[in-house]
Amino acid sequence: MSDIFWKKVLSDLEVSVSRPNFVTWLKPTNFVENRNGLIIIAVPNPYAKNWLEKNIVKDLKRICKEEFDDFEDIRFEVMHKEAANAYDELPILKQVEEEEKEIEAEEGVPNSFHSRYTFDTFVVGNNNRLAFAAAQVVADKPGEAYNPLFLYGGVGLGKTHLMHAIANEVLRKAPKKKIIYTSCETFTSEFIDALKTNTMTAFKKKYRTADMFLVDDIQFLSNKEGTQEEFFHTFNMLHQNNRQIVVTSDRVPKEINDLEDRLTSRFGWGMIADIQAPNFENRMAILQSKAQERGIEVPVEALEYIAQTITSNVRELEGSLIKLMAAAEVEGETITREYAKRTLKDLIKTNGSVVTTKQIIGKVAEYFSVEVNDIMGKSRVKELVYPRQVVMYLLRNRLGHTLPQIGDEMGGKDHTTVMHSVEKITKARKVDSSVENDLQVIEKMFI
Amino acid sequence: MKITCQKEDLVRVVGLVGRLATTRATLPILQNIYLSVTGDILQVKATDLEQTIQAEIKGEGFENGVITVSARVLTDYLQNNTDEKVTLSTDDITIKVDSSNHHAKIKGMDAVDYPSLPKIKFQAETVIDSNTFNEAISKTIFAAANDETRPILTGLLFRFEGDSVQLVGTDGYRLALTKLKIKNSLTGDYILPKRSLQEIQRLLGQGEEAILSFSASQVQMKVNGIIFTSRVLDGAFPAYGAIIPKKYEINLKVNSAVLLQTLKLASLFSRDSAYSTKFEINKKVLKVTAISPTLGDNTNEIAIDETDVSDFIISANAQYLIEALNVLSNEINLHFIDSKSPIVITSPKDESYLYLVMPLRSE
Structure with missing residues (x-):
């Protein structure tokens, strides 16, 4: 139970x-x-x-x-619900509480941010100029200029990069600041753990005493009322005390499903800045700066090939270049457009990322002879439940999608449902040879 | 169900309990009040799932039974009805309201579905004088928080110790406390929601004495046959003892009305700066200044008994002081330590009373 x-x-x-x-x-x-x-x-x-x-x-x-x-x-x-609410940080009590607080600060989680993610390594173009400028202002005057800063844009376009850059910059100037960086998923699971283990006070203390609060992928708050409520109070407390809040999402606040109005409106209080996919020139600029960073000479036509092939995702763009450079080094080849074409084709094939969510659902439906719509649907007959769980398992293990993401892909399932499904298949695979067989056959279908 | 009552009695109790019936509830039956006849007693009650009010009146020509009916419709109907006596009766889930000249049938809902409290085991009980209790609430409740971010602070602490109870309210920036004598000896902390206390204040006018009973999760007050039940907040109140100063450096005696009027003037000029108002004490004068970057400025002087203080400056939110002065009268004492320590107001009339405000930074 x-x-x-x-x-x-x-x-x-x-x-x-x-x-x-x-x-x-x-x-x-x-x-x-x-x-x-x-x-x-x-x-x-x-x-x-x-x-x-x-x-x-x-x-x-x-x-x-x-x-x-x-x-x-x-x-x-x-x-x-108020039982769990801490009353720390009463301004009126501060004078007497100050000593105690200093000790705690030392015990706090060490601030660690990706050191490569700084403002210097961020390639600015028309697609992200506003977001970049806003992030710089925020890093310069945390809590004063745009609070909250809401960054949105597609996968791999640099939202997290900017967020880490803000943190790195603030820490460079004030190394003692308590900056909390969390993903929406981590926040949710910590919140649930705290509820279960009766450690809400510690949970609240951790988040509500931050000098700066950075939350990645806030869109996963959708459908989680309890977590939204807690997030709302954390947000309020920090905002009232002029602590900087930075939030990223893959869409604008209004388009996040089932997000409470009071949160939607609060996200709009500061600055909402978007990051678009880079155009060809920006992609070239990114590739050139990455190549330079690693001190490897890559001919322009090879870079052009990559910039033309990978168009929407900066992370993949960089990944491909790194793979190309590594392959060339290992094989002792000089990089040419032809070599890039050959290498990256191979890479893409073994990479497995060519398999899409749609394909997985399609193949699983085909294998079990059921309709795609039924798999996505809500019916709980046995003939559908098992294929549905297999799909979620594959999305998790083959594509590495997050639980909430899979929930969304499966037509709005709760992430706990997804977790349950993935766990169930993982276990069944070990003990039930027919499950193992099903999965092997399905996985072969993708080759 | 059937009973005939004086219309005035009915209007009174329906009005008393009907306030808790809300139209905003997701559960439709919460818009209703519950009516039940047992013997010659008509009991009416309503709840909003945090509080319940229950009252009784006597009637005649009765038949036992229960029903629920829209509080708003029944209240409005009775208030505009000029007949002296009213007979309530039910036909399945319709309630008939008959009087000599007016007749109405109002559709109700089955009373079985009306939410009720389980029987509560109270662990402490005390009797308290209505007027003093009412006054004590008034003198502390304004300091409690309105903001739900710290739910515990939206309540008033009732700390029972021996033969007295201390009422404490704070929103984190100021704190008010007072003490009341009770007739028996009790110990324990209970935090009552602000909203319930407002309801309690309203009901205290109904009788001279109130009986208060507490369980870990509920508080009940009985006044003149009316029973009010509310939840108590679950949690610990901040340890406020340490912030109450042991001794003061400067003590002034001021007429509360004079200070109130002065602060009202000053607050006109400090609205856009969090009501930041500067107080300067110099020998025989208390100077109160407010400066607005857009409007202009205002300076006031209040004569005080000669002190040996010169050039003492402190700033505070005028609104916080105004709220306290609104509930105090005659002479009050103002106490200061230094410009970074709280300003304290006490009252010679009520020695247990203390109000403390955090100062603002003065440049």
Whole structure:
């Protein structure tokens, strides 16, 4: 029994309970723990406890018994959200608290940022000039100019690079600053852990005492109400104290699905800057600067070949150049356009990144003789559940997509569902030879 | 269900409890009030899932039963009804409201679905004088936070120790506390939400004495047959003891009305700078200055008893002081330590009262 399981129980109940009742009583509940079959569920107030005990506990027990072997009983406990809220940083208490705080600062996580990601190594073009300028201003006057700074743009265009550059620049000037860099995923999982292990105070303390707060890929906050709430309070606390906040996303705030309005509007308080895909000249400039950085002479026509082939992703662009240079060094060849063509073709083939999400879903559907739409759909018949889990497993292991990303690709599944699926197939593969066989055959289909 | 009551009685109790019925709730039945007849007693109650108010009146010609009905419709109907007596009765889930000249049928909802509290085991109980209690809340509640970022601070701490209870409110920038005598001896900390205390203040007018009962998660107040129940906030209140100064360097006696009026003038000029107002003490004068970069400036002088202080300067948010002076009267004492330590206000009339404001940086 786990959090995922409780979500499933709730979705089973959703059909049999009226919408207002579901929203008022069931939706705000949370799984707390399983004490040898005694399931503890957190409810927001005693009215909810009373209602659930009167109206729903029988159905709940029935479902739990069906789904869960060692189920014994279920208990509702009233837990208020403010209990976990720390009151550190009361300005009025500061004078007396100061000493204690200094000791803590030393214990804090060491600030480590990618040293290559600085403003100097960022190639500026028309596609990213605004974002670059804004980032520089922010690094110069954290918390004063644009707060928050919201950077958005496609994969591999340098959002993270800029973020690290801000951190590196600030640390260069003030090495003692507490800068927290986190991905939205890490924030979410730490938040969930803190809830589970009752360490919310420490969690809050960690984030709310930051001098600068950097969050990557904020779009993964969509659909996570609890985390959004926590993020909202962290954001408020830091913003009120003029701490700089920098957020990146692959789209503008308004287009992030299921993001609370109050967050959307807050993201707009500071500066929203986009990073576009570079044009050909910018791509050439990037390649040239990278080649120079490594002190290797690469003929212009080889660079042109790369710049023409890889058009949308700066990370891949750089990756290809590095691969090319490495291959040339190992093989002792001089780099020419022809050599680049030959090498990169090989690289792309073994790289596996030619396989797309669509292809994986298509092949899996083909193998199991089911429809693509059914795999993406919500039906829970066995014939579809297994192929669906295989797809998620492959997306995770073959394409290395993140859990939330896969959730989105699969038509808006929760990342915990994805995690469950991936784990299930990983385990099954070890013990069930038919699963292993299925996967081998499917994987051969991609070659 | 059936009962006949005086219309005035009915209007009073329906109005008292109906405030908790909200139209904004996701659960439609929360817009309703709950009516139940047992013997010759009509009980009405309403909840918003944080608080419940319950009241009773007597009637005649009764038949036991329960129903819920829209609070707004029933209140508006009764208020505009000029008849003296009203008979309430039910037909399945419709409620009939009949009086000599007016008749109405209002559609209700089944009372089974009305949210209720489980039985609460209270661990502490005390009796408190309504007026003093009301005044104590007024003198502290304004210092509690409105901002939900620190939920605990949106409540007032009730700290029971021996035969008294201390009420403490703080939003992190100022703090107000006062002490009340209670009739029995109790210990324990309870944090009551600001919203519930506003409701409590409203209900305190209904009787001379209030009985307060506490459990770990709920507080209940009984006043003249009205029962109010609210949740208490779950968490620990910040340890505020250390910030209360042990001794002061400068002590002034000031008329609260004079200072209030002065601060109101000064705040006209400090609105755009967080109400930052400068106080200067020089021998026999307290000078209060506010400067606005856009509007202009304002200087005020208040005569004080001769001191040996010269050129003492401190700045503070005038609004914070105004809020305290609004609830204090006659003479007050102003205490200072240095320009970086809190400003403290005490009241000779109420020795347990203390209000403390963080100073602002003065250049």
